[in-house]
Amino acid sequence: MKINLGWVSNDNFASKNAGMPKNNPKTDEQLLDAYSQAVINVVEKVSPTVVNIDVQKFLTGRSRNYLPLAQEVRGNGSGFIFTQDGYILTNSHVVHDASKIQVTLSDGRSYDAEMIGDDPDTDLAVIRIHAPNLIAARLGDSQSLRVGQLAIAIGHPYGFQTTVTTGVISALGRSFQSRSGKVIENIIQTDAALNPGNSGGPLVTSHAEVIGINTAIVMAAQGICFAVPINTAKMVIPALMRYGQIRRGYIGIGGQNVRISRRLMLSHELAVDTGIFVMYVEANSPAAKAGLQEGDVIVGFNNRPLRSIEDLQKLLTPESIGVRSQLTILRKNRKLVVGIVPEESSSSVSG
Template sequence: MFPAIPAPVSPAPAPASPSVRRTAAVALAAALIGGLLASGITLVATDDAAPDSAEQAVVPEPEPLPAPAPAARTTRGEGLTQVEAVAAAVLPAVVQIELRSGDAQETQASGNGSGVIYRSDGHILTNNHVVEQADGLRVKFADGEIARAEIVGTDPLTDLAVVKVDSGDLPAIQIGDIDALRVGALAVAIGSPFGLEGSVTAGVVSALNRPISVGDGIRLPDVIQTDAPINPGNSGGALVGSDGRLIGINSAILTAGSPANAGVGFAIPANIVVRVADELISSGEVVYPLLGVSQTAAAASGEEPAGDGVVVGDVQAGGPADEGGLQPGDVITRLDDTPIGSFDDLILAIRQRDVGDTVRVTYRRQGEEQAVDVILVER
């Protein structure tokens, strides 16, 4: 239903410095994990296939999940494993989002995804790619209740969206501490893969701060990688830690030409989710700051290795960088005190600022280090 872009299957590079890992990851292409069609068929489109030539694949009967390794007992409930306790606590806060197509008088189900109750007043988190093409939305809660939903706002740059139902006193998810998250920590994914609402899978946090591309020129520069099985329909669902708190919103999977789970899934970190969701709820849109530079073609294609800085490919006329005197060929090495080793580093550093902030850009020109203060403007 939603575009899937196959990932290259070249061997993973040996872990070197963080900047090298980030640059190698620029070549990764992740598939947005869209909803299952009502007929039980999911559409898969590669980046070199026209929409009308999309391949149809019949979804097989789901295979039983392997029994998880014994987990530590928890005080949440006597005799419960950690995953069982997490599932029991979180399931009520995860919903299925049904997409409707057609006019207001006659709509029919066209697919589904997942969502997470963000606020008890009816605000629900999901992915932009889940709702962006829907004519109408319905939400199915864990207790089976169904309610109509309206889109509050969407943010394609982070693939996040907020929808709202006319309900109150809902069981909202609790937000986790991303700064305390570590590689190897328990990760539990809850959502509606293949339309099977309330499905729970478990794995670990495989990596942090992973940059990925998801098509249409969209870069997610700072996502969580997990091996918790994630499949079509999990989009917008919860990724939670061992304490049952939200660590991310499931958004994409790495694929080698198939929409099936390959053990490499990606979630948008909870700190980004909260910032974006709060802005969408308050104003219906997210405002991003702009520096006004682009990367070189070689860097964009992954051919230019990461290193100490980012080579400026182009400077937007009249933008902050242009006003500050930056030129194509300059090498940006720092933004304030943040080292810049890749364009993803630069994107992330800028997105962590606000419109109107003054930032110091340190750069090299013909081997000489220079610095300039610029004021970020609205993107």
């Protein structure tokens, strides 16, 4: 179809557009008001789903005289309701080994919670309360995040009810060591301020969608905070709700998503333009036994292309444990295939 735009003289254009409103740029005040209103809208939608979690734990040990010693420890954290029938997502380190868990809703109601499932490797846990008229948070897609976009953290630091901080997504694809000693991959870095007690609370977009679970701060730094991506939680939640634990394959690397040059893609006929850069290899791990090295880029698992750490996590299923598999890697611009036998994660325990 041809469209003849023709030519329009300046006089005709001016006469035809006379009286039309001018597209004046917004003032600083208007931009700040729009930003404020966006945050307010998000908080009004999400804060009813955010809960305060108080826990009691009994720590056992021995005194200086080697006598048995038991001590009650109290702590608190945050979480958010993700189903209307009372399932709550939080951090493993908030509720792990708790003898009692109490949840306080945004409207002040309090309920005892039961542990449903716990996964120290991803620092995620699911607990449940039985209460009427609950509002569930809407889960987003952390795979679609962009560095620089708005991030809003909501939680209960130090027990202060519904504290809100804002910032941006500072970086993606980070690796972070969980308290179980395992490395959590594909972590979100944000500068939205977090404090003790924020752990387990949601990191939210301007569309009021949860895209992360706030999990850690770097105490010696300012503006460096981390959240577990919601897509990781989506993979973990079904198993925690069904079995109470996660049984997963493990190869023993710390990695980061990287882009692959078009020249390497074409020369090696790769189906992906990103891969997993191996930052380090754990001693005596399946990766070490397979000969993986720092600097390798993993691009395939059993002839299936790998674009990200998340792709690899999806393939390290219970069925992969003890089964000889193949990793396709790039090493100094050469394409290699190495054999590897994934092992079971040492933190996968019977519940």
